[in-house]
Amino acid sequence: MLAKELNLAISTVSKALRDSHEVKAETKTKVWDLAKKLNYQPNAFAAGLRAQKSKTIAVIFPELANSFFSLAIKGIEEVARGKGYHVLIYPTHECKEQEISFAYRLMDGRVDGLMISLSRGTTNYDHLIDLNQKVPMILFDRISDDIDILKVTTNDYESAFIATQHLIENGCNKILYLEALKFTSAGKFRLQGHIDALEEFNLSYNKQLIIDCDQSDQENYYHIKHGLVSNKPQGILSSIEKLATLCYNACKELNLTIPNDVKIVSFSNLETAHLWSPPLTTITQPAFEIGKEAAKLLFQLLDKKQIDLKDENKILKSAFIKRGSSAVCETFT
Amino acid sequence: MLAKELNLAISTVSKALRDSHEVKAETKTKVWDLAKKLNYQPNAFAAGLRAQKSKTIAVIFPELANSFFSLAIKGIEEVARGKGYHVLIYPTHECKEQEISFAYRLMDGRVDGLMISLSRGTTNYDHLIDLNQKVPMILFDRISDDIDILKVTTNDYESAFIATQHLIENGCNKILYLEALKFTSAGKFRLQGHIDALEEFNLSYNKQLIIDCDQSDQENYYHIKHGLVSNKPQGILSSIEKLATLCYNACKELNLTIPNDVKIVSFSNLETAHLWSPPLTTITQPAFEIGKEAAKLLFQLLDKKQIDLKDENKILKSAFIKRGSSAVCETFT
């Protein structure tokens, strides 16, 4: 408050700044003018301490240099900013210890709420349970069914199912599945959706057609090429875009034309799919929307303070499939 | 502090937690045990208010869903975390008003320092000058020479010069330049480096060979294709990776083989270049390193408090060129 001492009492200035009705208009303008001149902003820590709230949320997530999480955080930030909140970031780099460390650090009253996307190694959730007792939180994307906290995620199962169906209906009897992110909920759901779709349409499920691509680019490329040569699939379902790129190159090396010889469908976050020639058929994860929805849910929690929407919005799902820029089918909810 | 009242005085607990030498070991362990049991963390706002520091830095930058800034922020976060600092993010979406709004909001003592990458429209720097009087800051990547604040950026001029030289030395007498980010310092330096290299090697500078690609993908594609057809260049220098992708597709449509008919060199942040076939020759901007260096510089400022390294580290530059995964030439400083 300081420099205001030039004339008035501390409390009067405080009231003036908050446009209280019990301050003369003349006094107010005088205060406002000086405040503007000095670029005065009430100290956030003092105000926060007083009000017992930080106007800040945090996001704990696996990886910054990742288009999915970048977009999700973009969505989170937009919602938060709309509410006048600040956003702290805590990338774990898929490291469980880092995640735990962040969780305990965030019990210091620095944030009013937080959003978490689990790191790769996280199998024990004590830190989240502890944290959740002190600050409301939402899980997004990298979730676990073993923990009773509100969640927002994509409908990976249904998306993979529909994508597989799409390939089958376009004449693919043999489909190569490029598996990635085995350790995540999304990775598991995608594979399961694919497998169930195969069964639904009476196609034999063959383990050889599932290529494990959680290796280096070189190894993945080798395995994909091998899979193409030895199985001669008519269709390919890639669980992440990067593998589709590798597969695309492998097809070219093998002189397989797309989509005549082989059709490719891929999960995708990057918006480069339409740059391909021919364009890739994609299942776009609405990362931005997930961030937004998850953040909205968090603010519902913050507003209603513990009101039991525990049973309401448990899981919010979405995804859609498109080829280049024209939609093949949409399942956005 | 609260629950500790079960036995001791508030200040004794405070001292015990900070492992003060003037507290009995027995008392300490008693305090520590309870603290652990209750997952106690000293309130950050109270401590911050007391100490007059926030242990927090902020980053104001144009775009989150952008591989360059994602990587830069990753670098910033790593350095900050190493120092025990928290990181707030403020994406402006290239909106000048947003940038100004953030700047004034951050005068509330919430942060000890900050890093800024200018938004597209920013031409007036009053908000930064005002802000810089209250909190130390560093400019990175999207800088301006019109403001006297420490800066960290890439050596775009030299990189474009070397890339052009590289093409010329590989037999390209006619080079198409795909221009983007005209409104940024980087965009201007890249073009100038290219032009100066042409002159240095006595190649005629022809405006027709500079394609303005700050449009939509469709328009850019059209202009690039037109440029290829009408000029028949042997080399292409793309100022961003996305344009290189478009150009690549255009070449294929025109049945131009790479690199036989035409050689492509591109600035790049994405690590997808090596996925191409044939691999793209790239000038990789070390986004991660820029973030790290800029953050280190900020912490120097914070530590030394205003010590006049104003004249020291003014600009830190770096970049290197490689083809696929093998380096063509490195100029990392």
Next chain:
DNA sequence: CTGTTAGCGCATTCAC
């Protein structure tokens, strides 16, 4: 070794 006190800057309560 432990406890008492004061003050960081703000917003609220109550007195003038």
Next chain:
DNA sequence: GTGAATGCGCTAACAG
């Protein structure tokens, strides 16, 4: 309308 007093939770100076 305005001002003085209080406390948010913490730490550091000082007293016991």
